[in-house]
Amino acid sequence: xxxxxxxxxxxxxxxxxxxxxxxxLTLLSSLGWSARxxxxxxxxxxxVIVRRTSRAEFVHQLYVTGIRTLPVLAVVSLFMxxxxxxxxxxxxxxxxxxxxxxxxxxxxxxxEMAPFSCALCLASCxxxxxxxxxxxxxxxxxxxxxxxxxxxxxxxxxxxxxxxxVVMSPILGFFCCVIGVMGGGLVGETQLGxxxxxxxxxxxxxxxxxxxxxxxxxxxxxxxxxxxxxxTQGFGATHGATGVGKATQRSVIINFLxxxxxxxxxxxxCYR
Amino acid sequence: xxxxxxxxxxxxxxxxxxxxxxxxxxxxxxxxCVIGPSGVGKSVTLxxxxxxxxxxxxxxxxxxxxxxDCSDDELFSLRSRMAYLFQSGALLAWKxxxxxxxxxxxxxxxxDDAEIDSxxxxxxEAVELSAAADKYPSEISGGMQKRAALARAMVRQAExxxxxxxxSGLDPVTSVMIHKLIKKFNKERGVTSVVVTHDLxxxxxxxxxxxxxxxxxxxxxxxxxxxxKSTDPYAMEYVAATxxxxx
Ligand SMILES: Nc1ncnc2c1ncn2[C@@H]1O[C@H](COP(=O)(O)OP(=O)(O)OP(=O)(O)O)[C@@H](O)[C@H]1O
Ligand SMILES: [Mg+2]
Numbered sequence: 001x002x003x004x005x006x007x008x009x010x011x012x013x014x015x016x017x018x019x020x021x022x023x024x025l026t027l028l029s030s031l032g033w034s035a036r037x038x039x040x041x042x043x044x045x046x047x048v049i050v051r052r053t054s055r056a057e058f059v060h061q062l063y064v065t066g067i068r069t070l071p072v073l074a075v076v077s078l079f080m081x082x083x084x085x086x087x088x089x090x091x092x093x094x095x096x097x098x099x100x101x102x103x104x105x106x107x108x109x110x111x112e113m114a115p116f117s118c119a120l121c122l123a124s125c126x127x128x129x130x131x132x133x134x135x136x137x138x139x140x141x142x143x144x145x146x147x148x149x150x151x152x153x154x155x156x157x158x159x160x161x162x163x164x165x166v167v168m169s170p171i172l173g174f175f176c177c178v179i180g181v182m183g184g185g186l187v188g189e190t191q192l193g194x195x196x197x198x199x200x201x202x203x204x205x206x207x208x209x210x211x212x213x214x215x216x217x218x219x220x221x222x223x224x225x226x227x228x229x230x231x232t233q234g235f236g237a238t239h240g241a242t243g244v245g246k247a248t249q250r251s252v253i254i255n256f257l258x259x260x261x262x263x264x265x266x267x268x269x270c271y272r
Numbered sequence: 273x274x275x276x277x278x279x280x281x282x283x284x285x286x287x288x289x290x291x292x293x294x295x296x297x298x299x300x301x302x303x304x305c306v307i308g309p310s311g312v313g314k315s316v317t318l319x320x321x322x323x324x325x326x327x328x329x330x331x332x333x334x335x336x337x338x339x340x341d342c343s344d345d346e347l348f349s350l351r352s353r354m355a356y357l358f359q360s361g362a363l364l365a366w367k368x369x370x371x372x373x374x375x376x377x378x379x380x381x382x383x384d385d386a387e388i389d390s391x392x393x394x395x396x397e398a399v400e401l402s403a404a405a406d407k408y409p410s411e412i413s414g415g416m417q418k419r420a421a422l423a424r425a426m427v428r429q430a431e432x433x434x435x436x437x438x439x440s441g442l443d444p445v446t447s448v449m450i451h452k453l454i455k456k457f458n459k460e461r462g463v464t465s466v467v468v469t470h471d472l473x474x475x476x477x478x479x480x481x482x483x484x485x486x487x488x489x490x491x492x493x494x495x496x497x498x499x500x501k502s503t504d505p506y507a508m509e510y511v512a513a514t515x516x517x518x519x
Contacts, residue, residue, distance in 0.1 A: 001344060002323075002344060002347070004324060006325060006326060010283075010284040010285060010286065010287070010328050011284060011286065011287040012286050012287045053378055053379065136365075137364070137365075140360060140362060140365075141358045141360055141362040142362050142363070142364055142365075144324050144358070144362070145356065145358055145362035147324075147351070148322050148324070148351055148354065148355070148356045149351075149355070149375065149376045149379070149380065149424075149428070150348060150351050150352040150376075150379075150380050151375070151376070151379045151380065156379070
């Protein structure tokens with residue numbers, strides 16, 4: 001498919017009403033276009049592995065997505081686990097139930113908070129960078145140049161990036177969960193008087209494979225969403241530097257909203 | 273039959289016409305130059321040939337295929353026979369000059385690394401950029417970027433090459449060299465070249481035919497000899513202005 005699009009209309013709208021109608025139709029067509037980019041990208045996944053040049057780019061993207069975000073993710077999830085443990089622990093202490101601190105922290109992290117916070121970090125660290133990078137390429141005619149050289153921007157740019165996010169997101173989500181649980185244990189040990197070993201026994205005791213799978217599924221979906229939104233916003237950028245700024249901003253906002261919505265929907269479907 | 277044909281092409285942006293009923297045709301194997309004042313729609317005309325833009329009305333026909341409503345596959349196969357030099361160069365910022373030039377060969381041909389290397393070196397040598405092969409586009413001057421983009425457009429032996437101001441921002445000596453290069457490709461490989469340029473002297477020296485655009489319309493289309501003899505007031509003004517500079 002071709003990525004470089006023209007506006008649907010080449011004259012100015014005649015009335016306010018026409019302008020509203022056009023905006024709605026443009027929004028719908030953008031949704032359809034994004035869906036097509038997603039499908040073409042998924043169709044191009046095998047070529048990312050098969051082609052030597054794409055493979056190098058994919059490995060680079062794995063590094064950018066996975067390794068370079070580790071420090072931020074570690075700090076965010078550590079503090080999230082600590083805050084969670086503190087809030088829950090103080091309540092539990094009122095009922096003398098500190099022994100369950102590990103279970104409470106583990107459940108909320110694994111099911112919800114780890115994938116969620118990991119996705120927010122990825123959307124703001126990686127998604128925004130992808131949108132800005134592709135947006136700049138778009139406004140500098142680099143994407144058009146690729147298309148004219150018969151190099152599909154979907155295969156060449158979108159597929160390695162989205163695949164890297166899809167692969168890395170569950171791994172990073174799991175990593176966040178582990179670090180968060182450790183952070184919770186730290187607070188338990190130092191502030192709430194819960195022995196770390198006891199905390200871990202309680203935490204591991206509650207672990208259910210289903211929770212793990214649902215958490216990983218969420219991370220997987222979030223990875224796909226973040227990548228798709230970032231790529232389509234980047235490809236859709238117009239009007240120079242301002243346009244790139246807008247595309248980047250929109251990619252972060254849309255990603256935050258979609259992460260919340262998809263998070264809720266998956267929870268809703270998996271836990272009745 | 274003409275290789276590229278514009279039939280009554282109208283192009284509007286936000287209601288105002290940039291091209292208004294433009295018709296002309298380009299024969300296979302000729303060097304066709306498009307000239308005209310800045311902002312008249314020369315780049316827009318060129319972009320229609322590869323369907324980066326589609327006409328508001330009218331048809332653009334390339335090798336018998338109506339490119340305005342052909343399928344993605346047809347467009348893909350047509351584009352794979354063309355090369356396009358963007359006015360801005362449009363090099364990939366995260367690849368070196370050599371990698372940029374190698375890109376169309378790596379992605380679209382089955383040549384091995386050694387063959388690609390030798391072709392890339394030859395292309396870079398032709399535009400006198402061998403010394404900058406390992407630099408990134410941001411580390412070289414605008415004129416060098418232009419030449420690198422030119423090398424990228426020429427390296428894959430396309431049948432149709434579209435040049436958007438190949439010599440703007442270049443010194444006169446390099447400009448003459450580029451013009452000679454365009455003519456050489458045309459002669460040796462039978463490449464059909466469409467050249468958008470502000471350099472009338474250069475255009476006259478290489479063109480088989482010239483197209484002068486003015487106020488969204490075709491003011492003149494014919495051989496350089498006829499252009500110099502043209503009695504169209506605007507064409508005369510154009511020639512006079514160029515003489516004023518070159519003398
Ligand atoms: N994407 C676009 N959206 C709106 N207007 C455009 C667009 N592209 C070009 N135009 C308008 O079309 C006109 C012609 O632009 P074009 O780039 O073809 O000029 P040009 O003849 O190549 O000029 P120059 O010699 O300066 O490069 C300009 O007035 C420009 O404002
Ligand atoms: Mg131009």
